[in-house]
Amino acid sequence: MNILALEPFYGGSHRAFLDGWAxxxxxxxxxxxxxxxHWKWRxxxxxxxxxxxxxxxxxxxxxxxxxxxxxxxxxxxFRGLAPDAxxxxxxxxxxxxxxxxxxxxxxxxxxxxxxxxxxxTALAADAVWFNSAFHRDAFLTxxxxxxxxxxxxxxxxxxxxxxxxxxxxxxGIAPFPPRPAxxxxxxxxxxAARWEHDKGPHNLLTAIDxxxxxxxxxxxxxxxxxxxxxx
Numbered sequence: 001m002n003i004l005a006l007e008p009f010y011g012g013s014h015r016a017f018l019d020g021w022a023x024x025x026x027x028x029x030x031x032x033x034x035x036x037x038h039w040k041w042r043x044x045x046x047x048x049x050x051x052x053x054x055x056x057x058x059x060x061x062x063x064x065x066x067x068x069x070x071x072x073x074x075x076x077x078f079r080g081l082a083p084d085a086x087x088x089x090x091x092x093x094x095x096x097x098x099x100x101x102x103x104x105x106x107x108x109x110x111x112x113x114x115x116x117x118x119x120x121t122a123l124a125a126d127a128v129w130f131n132s133a134f135h136r137d138a139f140l141t142x143x144x145x146x147x148x149x150x151x152x153x154x155x156x157x158x159x160x161x162x163x164x165x166x167x168x169x170x171x172g173i174a175p176f177p178p179r180p181a182x183x184x185x186x187x188x189x190x191x192a193a194r195w196e197h198d199k200g201p202h203n204l205l206t207a208i209d210x211x212x213x214x215x216x217x218x219x220x221x222x223x224x225x226x227x228x229x230x231x
Contacts (some may be wrong), residue, residue, distance in 0.1 A: 001029040004054070004064040004086070006045030008064055008072040011036025014096060024172070030057070030064065038071040039072070043114055047074040051081035058083045067091040069125075071098055074117050076124035093125035094169070100146060101138045115146065119155075129169040136166055186213075187218040195222075 003025075005018055010033025022029040032053050034042055050073070067089040079087040099114035101126075113146055122128045130136035139164050147154040189208075193199040211218055 001066065002064045003027050003029050004067050004089070005029060005031045005033075006050050006054075006067065006069040006073055007031065007033040008042040008050065009036050009039055010034055010069070013171075014072070017094075017096070018052070018193055020172055023077060029064065032057075039110070040114070041192060043072055043074065043117060047077035047081060051078055054086050055081050058085060064089060067171055069093055069121075071095040071118055073121060075121040078123055083166075090126045091124070092129060093121050095128065095130045095135065095139070098139050099163070101142050111148075119143070119158060119162070122166075122175075123158055128162055128166045128167065131169070131171050133168050136168055140166070156214045185217075187216060188221065190221045190223065192223045195212060 007014055007024070010018070010031075015033065015036070016032055018029075018033070022031060032050055034046060034049065035205055043061075064086070067086065069078070069091065071093060073093075074082075075091060075093055079091070087215060090122055095118070098118045099111065104110050105192070130139070140159060143159045144156060190202055191201070195201050195203075208220065
């Protein structure tokens with residue numbers, strides 16, 4: 001099977017997911033991705049830019065059997081702009097996150113246009129895969145109340161349409177090499193996430209305070225990362 005994968009934000013966990021799957025798959029993959037910067041702009045223009053790239057590939061005789069995209073793609077727009085042979089392909093939308101329930105410091109910061117793009121992408125897909133049951137349930141639970149706040153013509157029936165084609169497909173994880181026995185000494189603690197509110201760094205600080213109060217000997221390592229959040 002020839003799979004076309006489209007990723008407007010081809011970096012970080014999104015790239016690791018696609019590259020890992022393609023590397024361990026028995027199928028043939030074509031991955032078209034855009035650089036992982038300016039996530040809002042990627043969600044705006046990604047469908048146009050990737051449709052142009054796909055059109056060029058089709059002109060060069062490329063063919064595929066199915067389409068996979070992430071929640072960062074406006075799939076409805078892409079299907080309207082892509083060549084017919086690609087627009088008609090069975091399409092799966094993989095939701096790493098969504099812009100309706102993604103943590104924000106203040107609710108007024110949320111851009112509801114991107115949440116609506118997530119909804120239309122889910123509606124345009126033949127199947128919608130979520131990386132966890134928690135993520136799926138949070139999105140589908142939040143949708144009805146959010147749609148009821150719209151001025152009129154709230155597409156409440158869309159919720160059940162999305163639910164009916166939703167499934168949980170956890171991210172694959174490459175096998176870890178055998179771990180040597182831990183040497184005696186201080187307890188090693190590593191923080192490898194972005195230092196931003198949605199990752200909960202306050203929980204780390206609370207845990208460190210508790211360990212210190214108990215007199216636990218530990219060593220803390222903090223990895224610097226330039227990854228850009230999607231919220």
